[in-house]
Amino acid sequence: MTATASRAQHLIPAVAVLLLSLTVVWLSFTREPAAAFLFPRLIASVMFLLAVWNCVRAALGLARVGAGLELEECLRIAPGVLVVLVYVLFVARWLGFYTASLGTFIVLYSLYDPASHFKLTTWLHRIAISLIFMAVIYGLFAVLLKVQTPRGLYF
Numbered sequence: 001m002t003a004t005a006s007r008a009q010h011l012i013p014a015v016a017v018l019l020l021s022l023t024v025v026w027l028s029f030t031r032e033p034a035a036a037f038l039f040p041r042l043i044a045s046v047m048f049l050l051a052v053w054n055c056v057r058a059a060l061g062l063a064r065v066g067a068g069l070e071l072e073e074c075l076r077i078a079p080g081v082l083v084v085l086v087y088v089l090f091v092a093r094w095l096g097f098y099t100a101s102l103g104t105f106i107v108l109y110s111l112y113d114p115a116s117h118f119k120l121t122t123w124l125h126r127i128a129i130s131l132i133f134m135a136v137i138y139g140l141f142a143v144l145l146k147v148q149t150p151r152g153l154y155f
Contacts, residue, residue, distance in 0.1 A: 007061050009070075014051070014058035021051040036148045083107050096152030098138060106130045 021044070028037050028044040087104040095103070106126060115122045141147045 007058070010058040011055075014055040018048075018051040018055045021048040024048070039145060039147050079111055080108055083111070092150050092152070094152050097149035098134060099152065101137065102130055102134045105133055 025041075025044040025048045028040040031037050083104060087100055091104065092100040094100070109126050109130060110117065113122075113126065115125075117123075141149055
C-alpha cells in the first residue's frame with residue numbers, strides 16, 4: 001500500500017468524524033431553550049476540538065496507528081451505523097430517549113454479539129445487560145446531571 005493510500009485511509013474517517021462533530025456543535029448551539037443545551041454544548045465542543053486535532057494529525061500523516069479502514073471493515077460496521085442513524089433521526093424523537101435507546105442498544109448488541117440468536121438464554125442475557133446499561137444511563141442523565149432528554153410516545 002502506498003503512503004498516499006494509507007494517509008487517505010486515515011483522513012477519510014477523520015473528515016467524516018469532523019463533519020459529524022461540526023453538525024452536533026451547530027445543532028447544540030442553535031436549539032432552544034439554551035439552558036437545556038448547556039451540557040450537550042460542552043460535550044459537543046470537546047468532541048469537535050478532538051475531531052479537529054485528529055483530522056490535522058491524519059492530514060499531516062501523523063496518524064500511524066493501524067492500517068486505516070478497509071472496505072471489509074466498513075461493510076461490517078455499516079449495519080450499526082444504519083441503526084444509529086435511524087435512532088438519531090427518527091426513533092428517539094418518536095419513542096423518547098430512554099425507550100428508543102433501550103431498543104437501539106438491544107438491536108446493536110444483537111447485531112454484533114457472536115452468540116446464537118436461537119437460544120433463549122442468550123436473549124435473556126442481552127436484555128439483562130441492556131436494562132442494566134439503560135439504568136446507568138438514566139442514573140447519569142436524569143438523576144446525576146439532570147439533563148433534559150427528548151420525550152416521546154413512551155419515556
